[in-house]
Each structure stands twice: as C-alpha cells, then as structure tokens.
Amino acid sequence: MYTNFLKDYKSEVITYPNTNLNNSILIFWDDEICDNNEIKCLSKISNLAGISSKLFSKKIVALNDNKRLLININSILYFYYEGTAINIITDNNSIYRVNHSLSFWEGRLLEENFIRCQKGYLVNIEKVVAIVPYFNSTLALKFKGHDKTVPVGRKFAKHFKDIIGW
Incomplete structure (x- = not known):
C-alpha cells in the first residue's frame, strides 16, 4: 500500500512479513535528501503505533556530532x-x-x-x-x-x- 507512495523518494522501505506485526513497515530516509513531510509523518505514525519500538526495543536513536546512532539501553x-x-x-x-x-x-x-x-x-x-x-x-x-x-x-x-x- 505505501510502497507505491514511496517509490519516487530516496528512502528505503523494509517490510517484516514474518513478524506478528501485520502489514508493518519501517521507513528510513536521509534528511538531507528527503524533505517530504508526508513521508516523515508516515514514519512518525508508524513509530507512534509502536512498530519500531517492538522491533528495536533494546536500542534508542541518539544524536552525537550530527550523526544518528543506535544506543543499547x-x-x-x-x-x-x-x-x-x-x-x-x-x-x-x-x-x-x-x-x-x-x-x-x-x-x-x-x-x-x-x-x-x-x-x-x-x-x-x-x-x-x-x-x-x-x-x-x-x-x-x-x-x-x-x-x-x-x-x-x-x-x-x-x-x-x-x-x-x-
């Protein structure tokens, strides 16, 4: 459903069909390339729904020297x-x-x-x-x-x- 929407943007869509998260997606984009607010909004909605927190529950995203890093909690x-x-x-x-x-x-x-x-x-x-x-x-x-x-x-x-x- 979202794949067609995102195909024109420089982003990566990863689906997880073998999880219990039906039809869930994670979206990663480069802020410098993609300034599309619809994609960012879609990603925030998926995060609010708990999709990424279920998949990466032991890591958090943190910023250091303008780099986003995954930090083990x-x-x-x-x-x-x-x-x-x-x-x-x-x-x-x-x-x-x-x-x-x-x-x-x-x-x-x-x-x-x-x-x-x-x-x-x-x-x-x-x-x-x-x-x-x-x-x-x-x-x-x-x-x-x-x-x-x-x-x-x-x-x-x-x-x-x-x-x-x-």
Whole structure:
C-alpha cells in the first residue's frame, strides 16, 4: 500500500512479513535528501503505533556530532534535562542527545529498570553502585566509572527507597 507512495523518494522501505506485526513497515530516509513531510509523518505514525519500538526495543536513536546512532539501553547510565534538550550519559561517559521528553522515556523504559529520581533525571537503577546521603534528607546516586553523582529529590526519595527495598 505505501510502497507505491514511496517509490519516487530516496528512502528505503523494509517490510517484516514474518513478524506478528501485520502489514508493518519501517521507513528510513536521509534528511538531507528527503524533505517530504508526508513521508516523515508516515514514519512518525508508524513509530507512534509502536512498530519500531517492538522491533528495536533494546536500542534508542541518539544524536552525537550530527550523526544518528543506535544506543543499547543497557549501556545508558541516566537521562538528564539540560536547557531545552534531553541528554543521556552512557557507561563509557559519552554524552548523546535524544528526542522526546523525560516522561516519554520514563514510560518507554519502565520495564527496563529506569526510574525517575528527580524532575530532571531518569536513571538506570541497574547501573547504580552506591547510594549516599545528600543534603536536606535527600540521596545521591553514584555510578561505576562515572565521577558525577545524580541527586534523588525529596519528592522521589520514598518511591525510590520502596523500589530498591530500603
């Protein structure tokens, strides 16, 4: 159905007939070549329908030096909000920028042991190696091989303690 629509554009259509995703497609395009908003809209609709997240549930697309990379979610230490951007820190201390809000990522990665510990942070609890007392009855999280600590806000401390069995 969409293949005829897309044949005139420099894009690649991949169908997955052997999955349980009936008539699903993934669309990849080069932003510099294809500025067709209909194709981009179609791809966003397929992503919102969960097609790509079902096929690539352990990877996310992140931006670094104007390159889009697939990052394994198991290598992510935490997401944080900075200015108008959402960044991630990986276990090799690399910084990447991602689309969407922290709430989006919190919902998508809930089953992957990511929890909100403060308004501007979403952490991979599997990567935390130490929890230390912080000022004003809060906590701070430390990660292996990473110098910075991530605060756990008072609003999130009780929920955080319940999750880890404190």
